[in-house]
Amino acid sequence: MRIGINATCLNDRPSGAKQRFVGLYGALFRERPDDDFVVFSPKDCNMGAWFSNCPNVSVIQTPIPSIGRVKKFALGTQFWPSALKKARLDYFEVMHLPLISPSSTPTMLTIHDIRGVLPQTPRLERLLYTKVLRDALCKADRVITVSESMAQSIEAFDNRISTAVIYNGINLDDQWLLENDVKDFLERFDLTPQYLLAVGHLEVRKNYYRLIEALGHLRLRGFDIPLVIIGEDSGEGALLAQLTDRLGLTRQVRFLSQVSDDDLVRAYQAAALFVFASNYEGFGIPILEAMAARCPMVLSDLAVFREITQGKALFFPADDTFGIADTIERGLCDQAYRRANIAYGESRVKDFDFAQLAKQLARLYEDVD
Secondary structure: OEEEEEOOOOOOOOOHHHHHHHHHHHHHHHHOOOOEEEEEEOOOOOHHHOOOOOOOEEEEEOOOOOOOHHHHHHHHHHHHHHHHHHHOOOEEEEOOOOOOOOOOOOEEEEEOOOHHHOOOOOHHHHHHHHHHHHHHHHHOOEEEEOOHHHHHHHHHHOOOOOEEEOOOOEOOOHHHOOOOOHHHHHHHOOOOOOOEEEEOOEOHHHOHHHHHHHHHHHHHOOOOOOEEEEOOEOOOHHHHHHHHHHOOOOOOEEEEOOOOHHHHHHHHHHOOEEEEOOOOOOOOHHHHHHHHOOOOEEEEOOHHHHHHHOOOOEEEOOOOHHHHHHHHHHHHHOHHHHHHHHHHHHHHHHHHEHHHHHHHHHHHHOOOO
């Protein structure tokens, strides 16, 4: 088979979609060595370096940028018809909207979330997204998503759709188990160990505003514990900085960006507790990372978080600042919970190994062979 993959939505910026693509599809390429894979890359990313050890992968650099919806659509309209005809594909995979598909080639669409249909999305943007999503679901021959919770949301949006689930995953290598250079990491970032850790870009749905407010409540209770937030600024940075200043938490809250993969591992290993306060997620890769690093966690009460952890964690209402503070306090103080959560995570995370997930994805190709 000759399989094309439209990956023009990805770039070198850390994201769950990029982690899934590199880990899952890297394993898939090795799982199916007799297939030829053609990866269509955006112009601002060198994807060839991601899969340089996979001889059955060729990368086509497109003129399409990874960001900028209008420009992506305009350039894609010019690029895709001739490119797909020339590629002569047996199967085509798309990882973003709008769906571009060859008229006579089976097409698979991967959807990470559908937050564009949520009521808090601006009305015109929501109407446009709804139309684009409905059109894509009608055109795709197969739809894949990243959790059972997301599958239910997609099927509720359009009850004609049957959705396959391939979880996001993690590479379970030795770096998660070895506490290497943690002291050096702490010194370089001027951190003290045993802090609260949150991981994810600075955007509204990550709910950092309420998390920081909860930290203020904890300080009033005598828990003067630092909070380290690792992620790039996606629009909330200035607002969160103002909040920390207003609450007198500037020295207690640290925002770190451009953190390497190795340093991210060390950040989990040095933390007292991982806190995931999001009010919307399609999955939740940091949960897997915390499990792999043996870091106990407390989570907002999302269906997908209960799915990933099989309900074996401490949960709080995402909109309840005092509830967040109460749950963090228990996560710090309840030693029996901490030991049980670490032990459970060590076992559960094995279900999300990319090598295992790639076998599941490879089986979906058998219908096309």
